Amino acid sequence: MLEALDADWEIICVDDGSRDGSLERLLELARTNTRIKVLQLTRNFGKESALTAGLEASSGDVVVPIDADLQDPPTLIAVMLDKWRKGYDIVYAATGISVTPLIRSSRRRDYSRRPLTPPGKRFRTTAVHVKHLS
Numbered sequence: 001m002l003e004a005l006d007a008d009w010e011i012i013c014v015d016d017g018s019r020d021g022s023l024e025r026l027l028e029l030a031r032t033n034t035r036i037k038v039l040q041l042t043r044n045f046g047k048e049s050a051l052t053a054g055l056e057a058s059s060g061d062v063v064v065p066i067d068a069d070l071q072d073p074p075t076l077i078a079v080m081l082d083k084w085r086k087g088y089d090i091v092y093a094a095t096g097i098s099v100t101p102l103i104r105s106s107r108r109r110d111y112s113r114r115p116l117t118p119p120g121k122r123f124r125t126t127a128v129h130v131k132h133l134s
Contacts (some may be wrong), residue, residue: 001074001075001077001078002077004078005077005078005081007062007081008060009035009060010035010036010037010058010059010060011035011036011037012036012037012038012039012054012057012058013026013030013036013037013038013039013068014039014041014050014051014053014054015038015039015040015041016041016043016044016045016046016049016050017041017042017043017044022068023038023040026038037057039053039054039057041053051065062081062084064077064080064081072093076093080092080093
């Protein structure tokens with residue numbers, strides 16, 4: 001997917017004290033691909049510290065932070081990069097879970113709320129947002 005981008009890229013992975021063997025897997029990937037860098041923190045200092053370490057190690061003009069759980073789909077990188085190239089100062093993805101939307105039924109006298117889909121159904125939504133700073 002990253003090879004399709006019209007850009008040089010690197011992947012910076014920050015391991016913040018994991019104990020599940022992921023560090024060893026990341027180091028193996030870095031040995032086989034020079035575009036992958038691995039930073040190892042001595043312990044879990046929190047998300048902000050890991051993000052800061054990754055930002056400081058980056059060498060590009062654009063940084064796209066992605067959590068290891070991939071809650072923001074990597075497929076959005078191309079969309080976000082395109083928006084940045086169009087001149088937006090800030091491009092970000094927002095992911096959330098929305099509960100089943102409810103509508104009012106005009107057929108019932110009490111106008112009770114009736115779900116469009118089965119109750120409890122949740123949808124994962126991701127959107128790319130842009131802003132100009134001026």
